[in-house]
Amino acid sequence: MSQIRVRFAPSPTGYLHVGGARTALFNWLFARRHGGVFILRIEDTDLQRSSTAMVEGILQGMEWLGLDYDEGPFFQSDYVEQHRAAAHRLLDTGWAYRDFTPKAERTDAEVKQQISEAARQPALLNPWRDTPRAESDARAAAGEPHVIRFKVPQEGKTSFVDSVFGLQERECREIEDLVLLRTDGHPLYNLCVVVDDIEMGITHVIRGQDHLMNTHKQILIYQALGKPVPMFAHLPLILAPSKEKLSKRKHGEIVSVTAYRDRGFIPEAFLNFLALLGWAPDSAEFRDREIFSRAELIEHFSLDRIHKSNAVFNFNEGDERNWTDQKALWMNGEYIKSMPLEELLPLVRVELEKACLWNDEFDGVRRAEILRTLGILRDRYRTLTDFATLGRPYIVDGLDFTYDEAAVAKNLRKDPALATLLPALADQFATLDEFTHESTEAALRAFAEQQGVKAGLLINGSRTALTGQSVGPGMFDVFVAIGQSRTVERLRHAATLI
RNA sequence: GGCGCGUUGGUGUAACUGGUUAACACGCCGCCCUCUCAAGGCGGAGAGCACGGGUUCGAGUCCCGUACGCGCUACCA
Numbered sequence: 001m002s003q004i005r006v007r008f009a010p011s012p013t014g015y016l017h018v019g020g021a022r023t024a025l026f027n028w029l030f031a032r033r034h035g036g037v038f039i040l041r042i043e044d045t046d047l048q049r050s051s052t053a054m055v056e057g058i059l060q061g062m063e064w065l066g067l068d069y070d071e072g073p074f075f076q077s078d079y080v081e082q083h084r085a086a087a088h089r090l091l092d093t094g095w096a097y098r099d100f101t102p103k104a105e106r107t108d109a110e111v112k113q114q115i116s117e118a119a120r121q122p123a124l125l126n127p128w129r130d131t132p133r134a135e136s137d138a139r140a141a142a143g144e145p146h147v148i149r150f151k152v153p154q155e156g157k158t159s160f161v162d163s164v165f166g167l168q169e170r171e172c173r174e175i176e177d178l179v180l181l182r183t184d185g186h187p188l189y190n191l192c193v194v195v196d197d198i199e200m201g202i203t204h205v206i207r208g209q210d211h212l213m214n215t216h217k218q219i220l221i222y223q224a225l226g227k228p229v230p231m232f233a234h235l236p237l238i239l240a241p242s243k244e245k246l247s248k249r250k251h252g253e254i255v256s257v258t259a260y261r262d263r264g265f266i267p268e269a270f271l272n273f274l275a276l277l278g279w280a281p282d283s284a285e286f287r288d289r290e291i292f293s294r295a296e297l298i299e300h301f302s303l304d305r306i307h308k309s310n311a312v313f314n315f316n317e318g319d320e321r322n323w324t325d326q327k328a329l330w331m332n333g334e335y336i337k338s339m340p341l342e343e344l345l346p347l348v349r350v351e352l353e354k355a356c357l358w359n360d361e362f363d364g365v366r367r368a369e370i371l372r373t374l375g376i377l378r379d380r381y382r383t384l385t386d387f388a389t390l391g392r393p394y395i396v397d398g399l400d401f402t403y404d405e406a407a408v409a410k411n412l413r414k415d416p417a418l419a420t421l422l423p424a425l426a427d428q429f430a431t432l433d434e435f436t437h438e439s440t441e442a443a444l445r446a447f448a449e450q451q452g453v454k455a456g457l458l459i460n461g462s463r464t465a466l467t468g469q470s471v472g473p474g475m476f477d478v479f480v481a482i483g484q485s486r487t488v489e490r491l492r493h494a495a496t497l498i
Numbered sequence: 499g500g501c502g503c504g505u506u507g508g509u510g511u512a513a514c515u516g517g518u519u520a521a522c523a524c525g526c527c528g529c530c531c532u533c534u535c536a537a538g539g540c541g542g543a544g545a546g547c548a549c550g551g552g553u554u555c556g557a558g559u560c561c562c563g564u565a566c567g568c569g570c571u572a573c574c575a
Contacts, residue, residue, distance in 0.1 A: 276510065459534080
């Protein structure tokens with residue numbers, strides 16, 4: 001069999017959203033799995049709704065996810081002449097005709113309205129369908145405005161075997177004579193895809209299920225053009241919590257992949273999550289696992305493990321903690337806590353730089369120190385941005401962080417004695433020659449005993465004094481992470497909060 | 499309206515060509531650990547497989563119907 005060639009063909013009418021990203025991913029996995037070619041083609045024939053900013057967003061999303069393409073990006077708008085030529089070839093071979101019906105101006109809303117109304121009665125055959133060629137040519141030559149429509153056969157049916165949905169059949173008479181070329185000569189989607197897919201030698205079309213019906217029209221065009229029909233695999237849709245198809249326009253930035261990049265997702269984790277939306281590995285060995293490396297995904301990917309029903313993607317913009325699908329957040333957390341620290345650091349660095357917390361020494365003399373700090377923090381973080389927000393007290397010098405009111409009330413103000421105990425503890429710490437987990441623990445416990453208070457009181461008080469928070473890693477690790485001088489400073493300062 | 503597709507716990511999925519009390523992950527709840535938890539360990543609740551009928555010794559798995567959901571139905575893509 002000849003080499004597999006697939007393409008991802010987004011239209012730049014919005015940023016790359018998670019549905020599109022999954023389509024891209026599945027195409028990419030399929031190509032990589034079979035040593036095929038993955039092509040990126042931007043379908044920008046709808047000039048009014050396309051924009052270069054959106055193209056840029058799509059490119060960025062692809063790059064972030066590591067979905068590298070072997071050819072492209074191609075722009076469909078660069079091939080309009082070929083699209084027109086194909087339409088005229090169909091006209092010449094009798095597979096298309098000119099329709100001189102005046103164009104109806106209507107808004108999107110009106111179109112939608114009319115679809116449901118007009119479709120109630122069976123469609124009539126277009127009166128221009130069988131206009132003699134000579135008359136058609138004469139009218140066209142006279143400059144009479146017209147569209148070119150595909151002449152759908154009135155007999156028989158189209159069929160294809162979809163790799164996901166199985167045998168698909170449709171009566172030709174139920175397919176309308178679709179417009180190939182608009183009045184202004186602009187080629188339309190169904191013609192463009194077919195011409196481009198032929199031109200690019202696409203062997204497998206992997207795309208969203210919303211194109212399942214279009215496929216019949218496209219197959220008719222392939223056949224009229226005398227070209228072989230590729231294989232098709234339609235993917236189930238990704239739905240919003242409201243169960244509608246995900247869309248940038250309706251659901252906003254929260255469904256765009258760049259939002260996941262900006263909010264601290266690790267591309268590998270997001271990819272992993274996406275791969276499991278509508279697909280599951282075959283191998284029994286992998287059945288009860290959720291975390292798969294990119295290489296494992298490639299190795300085990302197959303179209304026949306894609307299932308047919310739509311998947312709900314749970315996001316919740318209003319919820320600060322669970323702003324997106326909880327499983328995605330969990331998965332990102334798994335990557336954060338298990339990846340090599342050396343690989344985590346550059347990712348965290350980006351976040352720290354954004355928050356103006358990065359210090360070049362973190363990549364020099366303080367590298368070991370920062371790695372150790374990341375090591376104790378990452379167990380409970382789920383996004384990279386957590387390092388810059390929740391992790392801020394661990395990174396920043398001085399007292400440039402906020403004290404959580406509830407934490408202060410719970411751990412500091414609870415016992416007024418802490419106003420003197422914590423500075424006294426600071427004095428103890430200041431005398432330590434070595435500032436380690438062991439030495440700080442010994443010092444703190446000895447001090448607690450000497451003062452006749454529970455170690456927990458000092459520990460919890462210290463946590464809030466040093467981090468402003470009520471939760472965090474084991475306290476003796478925190479002392480070491482914050483370091484002797486900052487620890488002493490913050491313990492003394494805590495007295496002013498009580 | 500027509501056509502198409504789908505329907506396993508709240509969510510994502512599993513269950514070999516029909517065969518034990520439907521499995522895993524996320525989430526939820528509880529307990530333990532403990533200096534805290536958004537960490538870790540252990541355990542639990544939650545679907546009888548949309549509903550109804552049929553085929554079969556036996557069906558989530560096959561057939562029919564119904565309901566519901568989604569998609570498409572543009573001189574959008």
